[in-house]
Amino acid sequence: MKINNQFYDDVYQVVQLVPTGRVTTYGAIAAYLGLKSGARMVGWAMNAAHSIADVPAHRVVNRNGVLTGRHHFEPIDAMQKLLEAEGVEVNNNQVQEFRKLLWEPIKEIIL
DNA sequence: GACATGACGGCAG
DNA sequence: CCTGCCGCCATGT
Numbered sequence: 197m198k199i200n201n202q203f204y205d206d207v208y209q210v211v212q213l214v215p216t217g218r219v220t221t222y223g224a225i226a227a228y229l230g231l232k233s234g235a236r237m238v239g240w241a242m243n244a245a246h247s248i249a250d251v252p253a254h255r256v257v258n259r260n261g262v263l264t265g266r267h268h269f270e271p272i273d274a275m276q277k278l279l280e281a282e283g284v285e286v287n288n289n290q291v292q293e294f295r296k297l298l299w300e301p302i303k304e305i306i307l
Numbered sequence: 308g309a310c311a312t313g314a315c316g317g318c319a320g
Numbered sequence: 321c322c323t324g325c326c327g328c329c330a331t332g333t
Contacts, residue, residue: 203330222315226328233328235315240330242314258315265314 203229207241208248210301214255217283218299219291221259228301235259243268254278261294 206229214220222235222242231237238256245251246268254275258264266275266289276286285292 223317226315231329233316234330235328236313237315237329239314244331246314253314256314259317260315263314268314 203231203237204241204244204248207238208245208251210305211242211245211251211253211256212249213301213305214252214299217297219255219257219261219279219284219294219297220299220301221257221261223259224298224300224302225256228305239265252278255282257291257294261291261298263289263291 207225210225210228211220222238223232225238226232226234229238235258242251242253242256242265245253253265254263254269256265263275263279263286266272269275276289279286279291284297291297
């Protein structure tokens, strides 16, 4: 039985490729993997990643630049704190200059 | 095997 | 501009 763990592996890979001080979105990763509307799966993968690898999930936010996944961190403030520690300005769970800090693998990584 | 849920995204109202 | 609903794929019950 072959399970497409490749999907998860790719997600982790992409997230780990995100440069420090930059952020990416679930949709961007999903699009990069071919799942245009599979952003949910990316989030699911992140949930698994939380216990699997050293995936910097704190660099992954939703398309609005909001730290929607902070509730899965421990403590909840960890996500924002980690981002700020990397130079990402966060205010009220919203990444400042998100558009400028956004790192889209589909655009940055050229096959 | 079916139903419900989920760290999202897009579109309609 | 803000709110709400549907769609996508996978996992858990």
